[in-house]
Amino acid sequence: LQQGAGRECFWDRRPCVGAGQACSGVRRVRQSVKTAAVISMRVDRDVDMAALPGYAKALGECGHTVAVYTIDASTMRATRIKAAKHIHDQKKKSGTLHADDVFEKADVDLTNIVDGESYYGGWTMQSSVAESFTKYGTLTAYADASHMEGLGSSTYGCFYAIGVYSLNRSLCSVVTGHGIGAECKEEWTPRFEAAAAVDGFDVPGRVTVVDLEKSIDAAHEDAMQNGEKFNDERHVLKNMTPKLGPEEKATGPALYSRALRAPSRQQVDQIKSTFGPRQAAWLNRFPNRELYRAYSLGLKDNI
Numbered sequence: 001l002q003q004g005a006g007r008e009c010f011w012d013r014r015p016c017v018g019a020g021q022a023c024s025g026v027r028r029v030r031q032s033v034k035t036a037a038v039i040s041m042r043v044d045r046d047v048d049m050a051a052l053p054g055y056a057k058a059l060g061e062c063g064h065t066v067a068v069y070t071i072d073a074s075t076m077r078a079t080r081i082k083a084a085k086h087i088h089d090q091k092k093k094s095g096t097l098h099a100d101d102v103f104e105k106a107d108v109d110l111t112n113i114v115d116g117e118s119y120y121g122g123w124t125m126q127s128s129v130a131e132s133f134t135k136y137g138t139l140t141a142y143a144d145a146s147h148m149e150g151l152g153s154s155t156y157g158c159f160y161a162i163g164v165y166s167l168n169r170s171l172c173s174v175v176t177g178h179g180i181g182a183e184c185k186e187e188w189t190p191r192f193e194a195a196a197a198v199d200g201f202d203v204p205g206r207v208t209v210v211d212l213e214k215s216i217d218a219a220h221e222d223a224m225q226n227g228e229k230f231n232d233e234r235h236v237l238k239n240m241t242p243k244l245g246p247e248e249k250a251t252g253p254a255l256y257s258r259a260l261r262a263p264s265r266q267q268v269d270q271i272k273s274t275f276g277p278r279q280a281a282w283l284n285r286f287p288n289r290e291l292y293r294a295y296s297l298g299l300k301d302n303i
Contacts, residue, residue: 063128
């Protein structure tokens with residue numbers, strides 16, 4: 001953990017792999033580690049629950065600030081149902097399930113959740129070097145979640161990451177976390193609150209690049225007093241393009257990318273005037289400062 005925290009530092013430019021080491025060798029090492037982990041790891045809830053304080057203590061001794069939380073049986077049932085609903089929706093979206101398939105809450109297996117017991121809920125960690133990152137890094141930050149699912153009908157929750165970009169474009173973790181439930185405002189809020197508590201993060205000019213996940217927007221708005229958001233270009237194009245008419249699809253994506261990078265607000269407005277009606281309607285749902293660099297106070301470092 002101490003080594004990992006040190007290697008995050010943006011002033012450490014050493015490559016993680018020697019120049020002469022083949023990528024195939026790295027892949028073999030990674031696979032061997034994964035194989036060993038699968039063989040050695042055993043799932044035992046009692047053992048895992050008893051170990052939680054030790055995990056938090058070990059991280060604390062490395063200088064990190066850690067909060068591990070548990071939930072009661074009622075919350076666990078609600079969380080499992082919500083996660084099952086999320087998986088169901090994703091399978092419908094991907095075509096694995098028919099679009100008319102209806103989620104049935106009664107089909108969710110809750111038999112191993114016992115009243116009076118406590119269950120692992122998640123954790124939030126402020127990096128031991130978070131203040132150094134916010135002090136010496138750029139004002140451009142990032143926030144994203146990784147959905148830990150895809151194996152059958154199981155979900156392992158979400159991993160959350162909030163950090164800043166270094167001057168050499170490295171990702172520098174300020175706050176990370178894990179929650180067993182689906183991505184939602186309730187999971188994002190404690191992570192953004194932890195980031196806002198780090199000296200130098202929630203300051204004027206701070207702009208956090210996000211996708212179009214509504215729960216990120218809501219949690220960010222509640223936790224931050226000074227920082228603003230900016231929508232990631234790839235996610236804007238991915239979500240906007242299907243909404244455009246046939247003619248707009250031919251020119252709309254390129255027009256948005258030009259407006260995004262236009263050096264002045266006047267030029268942004270000129271490009272916007274050429275948007276088709278569907279493109280204009282879709283983009284007008286967001287304020288200019290979340291779509292175009294020239295309107296954003298913080299995006300001055302060309303991330």
